[in-house]
Amino acid sequence: MINHIQRIVLWVSFLGLASCVDEINIALEESNQAMVIEAWIGNNPEDTYVKVYQTSAYISGVLNPNFVPVPVKSVVIEQGVGEDILFSQIEQNIFRQSTSFDPVSGRDYRLVVETADGEIYESSWEKMPPLVQIEDVVGQAFEKQVLIATGQSQFIQTRTFADIQAVISDPGEGELGYLIESSGITELYTTANIDNCACTCYENVPNIFAGMNVVSNEPFQGRSFGLSLGEISLSTLGRFLVNTKVKTVNKSSYDYLNQIDEQQRNSGSIFDPAPSRIKGNITKRGDENQLVLGSFFLFQESSYEKLLFRTQIRSEALELNHSIEPLPPVEASCLEVYLDATTIRPPAFRQ
């Protein structure tokens, strides 16, 4: 009884210390449309494109925003040295390079877009950043408290996770930013009472980093450093395939991306800056006050893939309190439990 009263007193008395966050539905459908130009130019043709469109209205949580394409006459990348690089329209509002393009580190480039109405939009001259190769991907175990919810009750337990890092060597050529994208495939085991069970599944993990992963090289210029790619749970037995891309961007692009990151992490508290418009490096020729959103990014990208063995990571940190979740029982296939997975073993797991 005393414990019960204590619990009530604790909860009632101090629940107020915990701030509360509610989802609300805000729809601002009558907002003004603004011009957006997003241009990524770099050493990976797949990721090199220019998009020209108008903003969509803000409606909280809507899955498919309706961006209105802007008719465009030409999209050109001007080089400080050399010929212009022409872009042609591939989809309704997406342009890709018409000719092959080998970016030169340290060279200046500028984007020029002319719309069908004859309005010209141009970026400032930007410098191509250096290419930085990923040397390795490693995992290091650590402990973290997690909230376990079962039925009506919730409780907190300590679990182990692996902090996945990409090892790079910063070239020490001034301030840069690193934009990191990390995905993976996790191996999932189940158990069954039959011999021919398809008990191992493989499930894509689209992003192992919560949110945008952009890092300044300011703390480690010219040094070897481990860029955090995200974390994976060590409470399961299967392996994990990490697939990561690291884009090097120049300082102004980093600042721009960092503002997006801050915007996405804003939690409305007194420590968060009041939101404001993010201004890029593109203006309308002859009318610099006209609002143009988006930015012109130059990048050099390297990628890396590595299969991580959770068992090995755990064995390198035996001082931690590892616990393994029991294997889910199935009738004949792991797909009974992991609905979005596949039983086809990806090549990287066939070692």
Next chain:
Amino acid sequence: MKLFFTFLTCMTFIFYGSAQVKSDENEFARQLESYFQLTGQRILVLEKDLSGLNSAEGLVLKNLPSALTENTDYAFFTFREKYVVIYPKFLRDKYYDRADSLEKHTEKAIYEVKGRIRDNEMKTFIPGGLFSIPQLELAALTDEKGEFSVQVPEGTYIGYFSSMGKQTEQKIIKVYRDQELDVTLFESVSELDLVTVTDRAIDANVMSTLPGATRIPMEELKLLPPLLGEVDVVKSMLLLPGVSTVGEGASGFNVRGGGVDQNLILMDGAPVFNPSHMFGFFSIFNQDAINDATLYKGDIPAQYGGRLSSVLDIKTQSGDTEDWYLNGGIGFLSSRLGINGPITDKTQIMATVRAAYPTWILRRIPNTGINESATNFQDANLRLDHRINDRNSLLISAYTSSDYFRFGADTAYSWQTNLASLKWKAYWGDFFGSETNLSYSSYRYSVFGEASPLEFKLRSSIDFLGIQQQFEWSGEKLEGLQFGFQVNSYQMGMGDLIPNSEESLIEPVAIQDERGIESAVYFQVPWKLSDKLQGQLGLRYSRFFALGERQVYEYEEGVPMELESIRDTTFYQSGELIKSYGGFEPRLTVRYAISEDFSVKGSINRSLQYLHLLTNNFASAPVDLWKLSDGFIGPQEAWQYALGFYKNMNQNKIETSVEVYYKDMPSIVEYLDGAQLFLNPTLETDLVMGSGYAYGSEFLIKKNSGKINGWVSYTFSRTLRKVETQLGDAVNQGEYFPANWDQPHDITVVASWQPVRRISFNATFNYRTGRPITLPSGIYDIGGNIVIDYQERNQARIPDYHRLDMGMTYYFYQRKNSNYKSSISLSFYNLYARRNAFSWFFQPSPEQGIPKSYRLAVIGTVVPSLTYNFSIR
């Protein structure tokens, strides 16, 4: 005598002593109140005299004093048609004898009778206590130090000492030389006690010459519902019209359209740079250490300067001169302990400590974000009073505090405040005195990043050292003249980033410090053309010197200031002048008394501010950066014009006022969109000078006396700002935009009900318009991330705010002269658990669509608190 009674407040001496008298108490009290309602005259009578009076039952009300005393041994006399004092006839006979004697012996000597009235329960001196000698029709109120002084002809008299809620004491006073009296009053236990003596004139709101000034003694603050178990000075100030906050959790407060940095907050003369513990849930002012708080929001006396909007002057209390006292309070979240008493007959000490410890609660909340969080604070006050001799005294006051807050696993914040002041008061003659105040204030904060391998410590600091010398003249001509000078030195640590572990990869970054000296000379004098028309005139001249050692960038002309446009650098040696600003700050108030209970007041004042708080957050935080004016950022400037109408009704039981103001701010500091304020060596590129204005009207109706009292206030106010730039981006396209704290409608209701002496109930209700925010204008995509394009600054508002708090205090029974007294307070903050929005924010949804919108309510539920308060003599 006339002078003394100008301040006399309504008072009734009634006590219960015998069963017979007690049986008639209710009827008697009702008759006195009815007589007051009918005639406007208060009847003052001692409890022990009640049995000798005629029964009140059935008497003709309009002749009540005569009827009560007819054919008894009692008489009465009337003061200025407002007060009727009933007292034994033999005293009156003495008075007449003395009057006859005076006619015959006019050479009779006059002596000074000085004294102090103490509070047995509060262990303090009582401001506004009443000393009277009925037979001379003479009375005086004690000043803010609990002292009074009257000139009395030689003779033997019976003196009366009384105060609100205290048993009146009588003493025989033999005046054959100068006398010094020291009287302690005990709490009255009479349920009929209608004494309503206050520490200010009952009609002060009408007759004082300072518009927009409010002084609240700690006793009044304690009648308000405590938040989290603490009576809070700052929270109480927020209940006054014209004072607001942007939301729960925000540090500081806003006064008449000013930012939180535009309030000068002083504790015993030392400036406070962050008045908040735990993000404003507690203030740094411990209720056991505070004597009173005065807020100047209209006309600011010339002795204060350096801020545009208001002055909150907090005075700590002195230690008791006779006995040692131990007092404190114990609560779930915080506890406090204080001691005060005499060290010698000339020296008293007051010391308090306080600690808050909510972390043990946070750890038990099953939320991983919260249970890894921690917060606590500790603070301590120390005050020493020493009387060197009759003409010189010293006061030493010190304060220290430390706050710690950890949010989640890898970021922690800490901040410390240290204050010290040394005050020397001297009297250089009968009419000339001086006060020298040497003060020190430091504020330091640190942000700790604990994510490996980037462990860092980001720190910033303010060091203030100031001296103020003030002289005051109290002779007949130019009585009340004050003049003096002030010199303040500032050293601002603008931010250092250092690695916080041996393995950390963080490169140290040091932003150069800023130094400056602010000086001022001033005078202020009351003026009086007639009893009806009077006021105050003040003039302050301030000058600020931005000093080296510092490296100052020069930027290309004709282009926006940015890193790329730096063309040269100038290095200023230590103490070398970088830039100087200054100006006159006139202050003028006028009061015209249309009648005894109706006046009109006006004021004009100009203020300059050389110290600026830089924040681009949703609200001011403890880790915001302060900056001095320099070659790029000039002083902020404001002119305030205020006009007020003050009307008291029902014999001053009800106060009403309407105040309107317009504040022109031709120079203010604003930040540009996307400003980087921390660790920015070119901070000037993210700041810009703007202008603004604020206006508003404040309505107040207040009931001062009775078992139910309180006030209702309504404020309409607007505050808008504009930033136009010749070069670079303007804010809101150069148009006016609402300030973060622009909340046009603000209604406050404060009520206190004390049905019997031992229990009181209180409640406050506040409604105000939601504060401005910036909403999305549209969305677009950058590399697969949906980005929000925001509208111009502050073009929308979050929902309106309203909240009800209620509390109750029960005073445990104690006998007169008991050494132990205690009470218990139960309060409920946000009684109906409204989730008032602090902000709206937008975060990506897991489904990768348009970011979802969320409401953050800092306190989204009812918060009860229970505190046991005690006092041991």
